[in-house]
Amino acid sequence: MSEMTVAFMPERDVDLQPLNTLGVPVRAQFYCAVTNIQELRQALAWARSQHLPLLILGGGSNMVLPAVVDGLCIHLQLSGIEYRVVDEEWVNVTAAAGENWHAFVQDTLDHQAYGLENLALIPGTVGAAPIQNIGAYGVEVKDFLETVTAINRETGELVGFTNGQCLFDYRDSTFKTVLLDQYVIVSVTFRLRRTPAINIAYQALQDVLAQVAEPAPQDVFNAVVSIRSSKLPDPDRIANVGSFFKNPRVSAAQYQQLVTRYPNIVAYPEGEYKKLAAGWLIDQAGWKGYCNQKVGVHKEQALVLVNPTGSASTEILALAEQIQQDIRKKYGVSLEIEPRVY
Ligand code: FAD
Ligand code: NAP
Numbered sequence: 001m002s003e004m005t006v007a008f009m010p011e012r013d014v015d016l017q018p019l020n021t022l023g024v025p026v027r028a029q030f031y032c033a034v035t036n037i038q039e040l041r042q043a044l045a046w047a048r049s050q051h052l053p054l055l056i057l058g059g060g061s062n063m064v065l066p067a068v069v070d071g072l073c074i075h076l077q078l079s080g081i082e083y084r085v086v087d088e089e090w091v092n093v094t095a096a097a098g099e100n101w102h103a104f105v106q107d108t109l110d111h112q113a114y115g116l117e118n119l120a121l122i123p124g125t126v127g128a129a130p131i132q133n134i135g136a137y138g139v140e141v142k143d144f145l146e147t148v149t150a151i152n153r154e155t156g157e158l159v160g161f162t163n164g165q166c167l168f169d170y171r172d173s174t175f176k177t178v179l180l181d182q183y184v185i186v187s188v189t190f191r192l193r194r195t196p197a198i199n200i201a202y203q204a205l206q207d208v209l210a211q212v213a214e215p216a217p218q219d220v221f222n223a224v225v226s227i228r229s230s231k232l233p234d235p236d237r238i239a240n241v242g243s244f245f246k247n248p249r250v251s252a253a254q255y256q257q258l259v260t261r262y263p264n265i266v267a268y269p270e271g272e273y274k275k276l277a278a279g280w281l282i283d284q285a286g287w288k289g290y291c292n293q294k295v296g297v298h299k300e301q302a303l304v305l306v307n308p309t310g311s312a313s314t315e316i317l318a319l320a321e322q323i324q325q326d327i328r329k330k331y332g333v334s335l336e337i338e339p340r341v342y
Contacts, residue, residue: 008032008046010072017310019075020060021123022339023239024313028055028073035077035098037186041156044184047072054153055342056184058097058125062132062241064313064341076127078186083111086191092146094189097127101134109218113192115144117221118199121228123235123242127185131175132338133168137202137224142168146191150175150183159183170270171246171338231300239307240298244320245282245335249273258331278335279303281327295319317341 014031017023030052034040047054053071057063078096081104085091091113095104101124105116118139128134129141130148145168148161167174175183196217200206208223209215215223233240250258250267255274258265262284266277282288282302289299294311296319298304305316324335 008042010043010046014073016057016060016065016069016073019057020063020065021235021239022060022064022241022313022316023307023310024065024067024316025310026065026067026069028069030072031075032072033075033077035079037078037151037158040074040076040078040151040184040186043072043074044151044153044156047074048154054181058128059100059123061123061235062128062339064241064316064337064339066342067312069342074184076125076184078127081107083113085194089194090191091194092189092191094187095126096187097125097185099126100124101126101129105221108190108192109221112194113190114194114196114198114217115139115192116190117217118205118224120221120224126188130166130168130173130185130188132171133166133173135171137205138199140168140170142166142173144190144192146189148185149187149189150185153182153184158186170249170275176340233298233301233304233306238298239310240304241339243278243303243338244305244316245278245303245323246338247275247278248333248335249275250333254332258333262331276333278327281331281333281335282323285323285326285330287323287326292319297323313341 010030010032012030014028016026016028032043034043055069055073057073057075077098079098080096082094083091093108093113102121104126105120108116118137122134122136134141145163148166150159152159198215198217198220200209204227205223208227212219249270255267266280267274279302287297288302290297294309295307295315298306305319307316320337327333327335
């Protein structure tokens with residue numbers, strides 16, 4: 001059946017407040033959920049024919065939306081996971097963009113495919129994972145990503161991107177920069193290990209696993225879930241988008257000046273740079289637990305801004321701006337916002 005033979009009928013004036021984890025009140029001019037590539041192509045073609053802008057929505061856990069989304073919101077709900085053994089060492093796993101990330105990670109472990117365990121409990125979808133090269137506890141998606149398959153928004157053509165072509169960096173990829181808003185990711189293929197090789201470089205993981213003689217990937221997964229549950233707000237209970245700012249990179253010279261003034265500053269080497277823990281800067285500046293009646297800073301994790309009252313994104317962005325100014329004044333360091341602000 002050709003893609004235009006079935007009438008395409010998006011819903012009008014749809015409430016997106018339940019679909020963004022920051023819980024901001026948002027209405028989409030048009031909305032549709034797509035469960036396969038044909039529906040996605042139809043939706044893209046319709047938006048093009050109407051000259052409408054697009055919002056591609058996964059789990060809504062890394063976006064700051066305005067009160068009104070003009071155009072068509074396409075909610076990706078493509079599903080399916082396939083395993084293909086490559087050789088004795090590796091297995092390739094292809095997951096559709098709409099699969100829930102955390103459930104997918106557990107599924108890989110159930111299939112004895114290892115490597116993603118440190119990325120447990122990250123909200124959102126598989127399709128969004130390459131967008132900002134999600135990372136946690138010393139592992140990033142780029143470490144195990146083989147290819148990304150995406151549809152060109154203009155032509156509807158399916159294109160494959162190798163790991164190198166994705167231009168991955170710290171919380172960054174070509175899909176946020178050079179190719180911003182040009183492709184919709186429909187599936188991601190990972191190359192995972194058939195023999196465990198765990199990574200517990202982060203102190204918090206070592207502490208939790210100290211009593212386990214030979215931790216297996218499932219132990220690491222469980223440890224990550226336990227640590228994250230103890231210090232991060234569950235978006236189903238307190239609206240948030242995770243870390244609101246990236247950890248800033250500074251030069252070795254700037255780090256020397258900072259450490260002289262603040263001997264306890266938390267920083268890690270990153271090539272020729274130092275990566276500062278933004279959470280430490282915000283905490284030391286006195287913002288942790290701050291609340292202005294509408295929005296605030298989480299009491300356990302200073303990098304997370306929370307919106308317990310369902311306020312508009314303008315409130316969150318005003319607070320973010322206050323924090324950025326304060327950190328610039330106190331430390332001479334610029335904080336970059338991590339989620340996509342629309
Ligand atoms: P969305 O918010 O729906 O979309 C994010 C961006 O990607 C948007 O610009 C959207 O248009 C685009 N997009 C989504 N899907 C596609 C697609 N298929 N094709 C093209 N564009 C697409 N992030 C980390 O890196 N590490 C963490 O440890 C982490 N912890 C978090 C903890 C909490 C409590 C929360 C709320 C967030 C956390 N995040 C973390 C951020 C977030 O979970 C990730 O960025 C996640 O990948 C976003 O997925 P999503 O499906 O919700 O994306
Ligand atoms: P944490 O363990 O308290 O560490 C604080 C910061 O120091 C982290 O941001 C981390 O950087 C860095 N760090 C700690 N140990 C390190 C090491 N051995 N080598 C290099 N850097 C190290 O952090 P947390 O806040 O509880 O978060 C735990 C992990 O989950 C982190 O990796 C964090 O990025 C991730 N997380 C991300 C989000 C998000 O929305 N992006 C939200 C929650 C948690 P990195 O951030 O670069 O790892």
